[in-house]
Amino acid sequence: MPFHDLQQPSQAGFTVLEALFASAVLALGLFGSFQLSTASMAANHSQRNLDLASGLAQDLAECWQVPSAFCISQFQNSQNTSALSNEAGVQFERRWNTTSISTQGSDPKLLQNLQISVKWPNQDKFNGTSELSWQIRRASTPTWVGL
Amino acid sequence: MNQNSGMASLWAATCLIFIISLLGWITHRSVISETRRSQQQLFAAQALASSESLLETAIAQIDSVYTGQDIAIDTSFWRNASNSQCPSALASPQWQCLKWLEGEVGTFDNRISALAWPESIDASNSFVLFVRDVRMAPHKIKITAQISLNSAQAGVGSRATVQQSLYIPISAPFTPHVLEPTPRPESVECTPIEWRKQFGKITPAQLKAISTAQLQNGLTSVSQPSRSVYWIDSPLPWTQSLGTLSAPVVLIFSDLACALQCPQVASQAAITGMVYFQSANACQNPVSLYTLNPEAIHFEWPAGIDASRVQRISGSWKNAGF
Numbered sequence: 001m002p003f004h005d006l007q008q009p010s011q012a013g014f015t016v017l018e019a020l021f022a023s024a025v026l027a028l029g030l031f032g033s034f035q036l037s038t039a040s041m042a043a044n045h046s047q048r049n050l051d052l053a054s055g056l057a058q059d060l061a062e063c064w065q066v067p068s069a070f071c072i073s074q075f076q077n078s079q080n081t082s083a084l085s086n087e088a089g090v091q092f093e094r095r096w097n098t099t100s101i102s103t104q105g106s107d108p109k110l111l112q113n114l115q116i117s118v119k120w121p122n123q124d125k126f127n128g129t130s131e132l133s134w135q136i137r138r139a140s141t142p143t144w145v146g147l
Numbered sequence: 148m149n150q151n152s153g154m155a156s157l158w159a160a161t162c163l164i165f166i167i168s169l170l171g172w173i174t175h176r177s178v179i180s181e182t183r184r185s186q187q188q189l190f191a192a193q194a195l196a197s198s199e200s201l202l203e204t205a206i207a208q209i210d211s212v213y214t215g216q217d218i219a220i221d222t223s224f225w226r227n228a229s230n231s232q233c234p235s236a237l238a239s240p241q242w243q244c245l246k247w248l249e250g251e252v253g254t255f256d257n258r259i260s261a262l263a264w265p266e267s268i269d270a271s272n273s274f275v276l277f278v279r280d281v282r283m284a285p286h287k288i289k290i291t292a293q294i295s296l297n298s299a300q301a302g303v304g305s306r307a308t309v310q311q312s313l314y315i316p317i318s319a320p321f322t323p324h325v326l327e328p329t330p331r332p333e334s335v336e337c338t339p340i341e342w343r344k345q346f347g348k349i350t351p352a353q354l355k356a357i358s359t360a361q362l363q364n365g366l367t368s369v370s371q372p373s374r375s376v377y378w379i380d381s382p383l384p385w386t387q388s389l390g391t392l393s394a395p396v397v398l399i400f401s402d403l404a405c406a407l408q409c410p411q412v413a414s415q416a417a418i419t420g421m422v423y424f425q426s427a428n429a430c431q432n433p434v435s436l437y438t439l440n441p442e443a444i445h446f447e448w449p450a451g452i453d454a455s456r457v458q459r460i461s462g463s464w465k466n467a468g469f
Contacts, residue, residue: 006441016272018154018156018157020155021157022156022160022161023361025157025160025161025164026160026164028164029164029165029167029168030164030167032168032171033168033171036168036172036175037171037174037175038175039175040174040178040179043178043179043182044178044181046182047181047182047186050185050186050189051185054189054192057258058192058196061196065237101204101207101263101353105209106207106210106211106214106260110210110211111203111204111207111263111295112209113200113446125194134193134196134197135196135197135200135265135267136199136200137199137200137203137204137265138203138209139203139204139206139210140207140210141207141209141210141313141458141459142280142458142459142461143455143458143459143461144314144449144452144458144459144460144461145461146449
């Protein structure tokens, strides 16, 4: 019998301890990675909804007092609300309200304020919804554009 | 040989996990960074909307001040203005600047109401600046609104600046009435010259307001640039030489100055530009109307404009900067 054969006891393969330790390291690493992925996805999802909400608010604000057919139709809803949803099925509710800011002795329509509110469901919030408020003012002072 | 194979596997698994975790961490950081960038963009948009709101509020304020009011309100509105409030690039005395901070407006004239500041701004870091050139373009005001979001907003501290220029009815389009220089008449004969012939649609009140603005801003006959419009209510004799060929003046003796008899213009006083006596009493005093042209009040207006009301100047809206 060769010498090296005599030197090999039954040490091939993993011991239970090694396997447990490797599994624990693997589990710990995977758990951390999973947590990071979950947090990233949640942040991404939340930001995507916030971006969409701000886009809806800004879109309406830009349309205010613009005499185009599309913009006029945006403000024709008598309820001042509109429901919209994104591709993930999240429902956004957009509300708006216009008020006059009158100054002493001036025409009440000289300065007007548009208040826009966009709400959408968010399980991370205490009341289950997130809200974005947007405010813009506009004076009726005309622009001289020539004859 | 297989003595360390368990340890090697463990190391390999650990390294693999480490690499996966590292990649996960980098991805997470990337997402967070992208989220923050997106949030900053939102805050910037909110700040811009607030600064636009403040600018629109200031425009409405100017509109309400100048529309349907006696133009004498111009003097009240600019009462606290000075060249020292101007940005350093506008150090010349022709620039008149009025900076409004919250709580400092509307206290000096009951016809000028307080500015309705938007709720979202931090008043201690926000202002409205009105600027005009009282010599070359007193009928144009550049309004700059700079804001910082307050602590009630998610983007607290976000700043934005916007500006826009307006035409105000302190002057009117003017077609120069080219007259030959007339020598000082020797005879007593004189016919009062009609105001409209000389000044077109510009009213006495408007010229008085421009004169007051130039005086208030420190323009004099020796300043650089020099004063161009003089509205005189005093009956005292006039002894000062005014104007040059390149910078003519308009010198007007008002009804008040001519109440009894119009002031004498001393023979050594060389006036280059136009002298006008508002009163028919000018005939009692044969002072000449020695006109080159009324260039001093020829302000640039677009053709066909209705100069009787406040209007935005097309293309003057600008985001940020002075």
